[in-house]
Amino acid sequence: MPAVSATEGRPPGSAGTQRRRAGRPSAAVLDKAGITAAALELINRKGYDGLTMAALAKELDVAPSALYNHVAAKRDVLLLVEDHLTSLVDVSGFGPAPWEDAVRGWAWSYRNVFAEHTPLIPVIAVLPVTDAPQTLAMYETVSKGFLDAGFPQERIVSSIVALESFIFGSAYDVTAPADIFESGSMAEATPHFTAAVRSAAGQVDGPPADAAFSLGLEALIAGLGALREQRA
Amino acid sequence: MPAVSATEGRPPGSAGTQRRRAGRPSAAVLDKAGITAAALELINRKGYDGLTMAALAKELDVAPSALYNHVAAKRDVLLLVEDHLTSLVDVSGFGPAPWEDAVRGWAWSYRNVFAEHTPLIPVIAVLPVTDAPQTLAMYETVSKGFLDAGFPQERIVSSIVALESFIFGSAYDVTAPADIFESGSMAEATPHFTAAVRSAAGQVDGPPADAAFSLGLEALIAGLGALREQRA
DNA sequence: ACCTGAACACCGTTCAAGT
DNA sequence: ACCTGAACACCGTTCAAGT
Numbered sequence: 001m002p003a004v005s006a007t008e009g010r011p012p013g014s015a016g017t018q019r020r021r022a023g024r025p026s027a028a029v030l031d032k033a034g035i036t037a038a039a040l041e042l043i044n045r046k047g048y049d050g051l052t053m054a055a056l057a058k059e060l061d062v063a064p065s066a067l068y069n070h071v072a073a074k075r076d077v078l079l080l081v082e083d084h085l086t087s088l089v090d091v092s093g094f095g096p097a098p099w100e101d102a103v104r105g106w107a108w109s110y111r112n113v114f115a116e117h118t119p120l121i122p123v124i125a126v127l128p129v130t131d132a133p134q135t136l137a138m139y140e141t142v143s144k145g146f147l148d149a150g151f152p153q154e155r156i157v158s159s160i161v162a163l164e165s166f167i168f169g170s171a172y173d174v175t176a177p178a179d180i181f182e183s184g185s186m187a188e189a190t191p192h193f194t195a196a197v198r199s200a201a202g203q204v205d206g207p208p209a210d211a212a213f214s215l216g217l218e219a220l221i222a223g224l225g226a227l228r229e230q231r232a
Numbered sequence: 233m234p235a236v237s238a239t240e241g242r243p244p245g246s247a248g249t250q251r252r253r254a255g256r257p258s259a260a261v262l263d264k265a266g267i268t269a270a271a272l273e274l275i276n277r278k279g280y281d282g283l284t285m286a287a288l289a290k291e292l293d294v295a296p297s298a299l300y301n302h303v304a305a306k307r308d309v310l311l312l313v314e315d316h317l318t319s320l321v322d323v324s325g326f327g328p329a330p331w332e333d334a335v336r337g338w339a340w341s342y343r344n345v346f347a348e349h350t351p352l353i354p355v356i357a358v359l360p361v362t363d364a365p366q367t368l369a370m371y372e373t374v375s376k377g378f379l380d381a382g383f384p385q386e387r388i389v390s391s392i393v394a395l396e397s398f399i400f401g402s403a404y405d406v407t408a409p410a411d412i413f414e415s416g417s418m419a420e421a422t423p424h425f426t427a428a429v430r431s432a433a434g435q436v437d438g439p440p441a442d443a444a445f446s447l448g449l450e451a452l453i454a455g456l457g458a459l460r461e462q463r464a
Numbered sequence: 465a466c467c468t469g470a471a472c473a474c475c476g477t478t479c480a481a482g483t
Numbered sequence: 484a485c486c487t488g489a490a491c492a493c494c495g496t497t498c499a500a501g502t
Contacts, residue, residue, distance in 0.1 A: 129412065130414060140422040155447070157413065161441075165405055170397040191372075200385075219451055
């Protein structure tokens with residue numbers, strides 16, 4: 001049950017003038033789904049710098065300390081958001097589509113979701129899957145897709161981890177400023193690099209981050225795909 | 233000139249009892265090299281949580297506000313550290329060794345350096361190279377290596393970015409706890425994934441992060457290497 | 465130009481008190 | 484069990500004053 005229902009339909013953030021009086025309310029005001037929704041709303045509106053425990057509490061019309069009845073720390077809030085976002089990643093190709101197409105669709109979707117949420121990447125990378133049911137569900141679907149495609153079982157986890165590492169690194173890349181590789185006053189000292197940057201800029205097919213992602217992803221799909229055993 | 237020389241050989245952190253009196257000292261106490269060295273010392277001893285402007289100032293035996301005469305913000309300190317660490321990455325294979333071996337050595341070295349410094353990864357990924365001379369020098373060496381190996385000039389930057397994305401993502405992976413994939417109470421609901429994790433654990437050849445890194449890196453080297461033109 | 469010292473506007477988190 | 488409100492121990496950063 002989202003928290004909004006417990007605030008009698010008042011839109012979050014539009015708190016009435018009178019504060020709730022102290023003491024346990026007859027019905028709980030907060031729950032994890034409501035906290036997750038409010039955190040996402042705040043992130044979309046103000047970015048990750050705006051996601052403070054105080055701002056989150058205000059969004060939910062409670063005192064900051066009330067949040068600690070539902071999460072042990074701010075990290076838990078990030079974890080809730082991460083797990084929700086993972087449920088948005090497209091795994092629908094696994095099963096119907098050929099393995100290459102399924103992986104390609106999954107990887108692009110995964111990168112695109114987290115490119116907007118790079119502050120979560122350090123959290124995901126170290127996240128025990130036990131704490132994230134949607135994330136675990138994604139791994140199950142992807143693992144089954146790899147197994148059915150003829151992957152040797154003992155290479156599946158390493159293959160997924162390798163793809164994920166590339167995906168997370170590439171998500172950062174999307175957020176890089178366009179002039180990140182301008183060597184400026186050092187251009188003379190770095191002629192080969194400067195020439196390579198100029199030459200790449202000549203190609204005008206979409207964002208540079210997409211070109212690098214496509215290049216690396218296709219290499220990984222081809223290389224990992226070769227691990228598959230022949231199937232009938 | 234490192235700051236230690238300006239504190240008359242006193243080891244950093246072992247400040248004398250009397251404070252320096254206010255006003256400009258006759259010789260500058262701080263400089264960027266000294267700030268970088270003190271930051272690295274602090275990171276090695278206390279980790280990135282211990283790297284605060286206050287702790288850094290104490291290490292250098294100055295008031296926190298003194299740092300702001302040399303850096304505009306904490307982010308600049310991280311940038312100084314990042315550029316120093318990049319100078320430790322091994323690019324010696326480019327030139328003497330075959331391209332595949334040069335890339336392999338560079339990539340493992342790069343990953344190993346930043347696996348210990350993952351909090352810098354969000355900084356690097358968005359870092360204009362102009363602000364980081366050592367980083368720019370690395371790109372120059374690597375670019376020349378790719379060009380000499382027969383890479384088409386317009387694909388060099390994308391190829392390097394793809395490799396770096398994989399390297400940064402893999403650096404996080406090194407820091408993940410060993411039980412990150414234990415599905416725990418959800419094991420029954422995720423049979424394929426759980427079996428894949430068990431099966432991978434059966435293979436006992438080094439850290440799991442190394443297996444995934446090797447797998448992905450070899451796929452990238454093979455796939456990107458195919459972009460090269462034939463050479464005499 | 466380059467320090468000190470005081471101050472500012474935060475931050476996440478804890479905990480007693482209330483119902 | 485689950486809120487409020489006050490408090491704590493920080494944090495990065497600013498700025499006047501001093502030499």
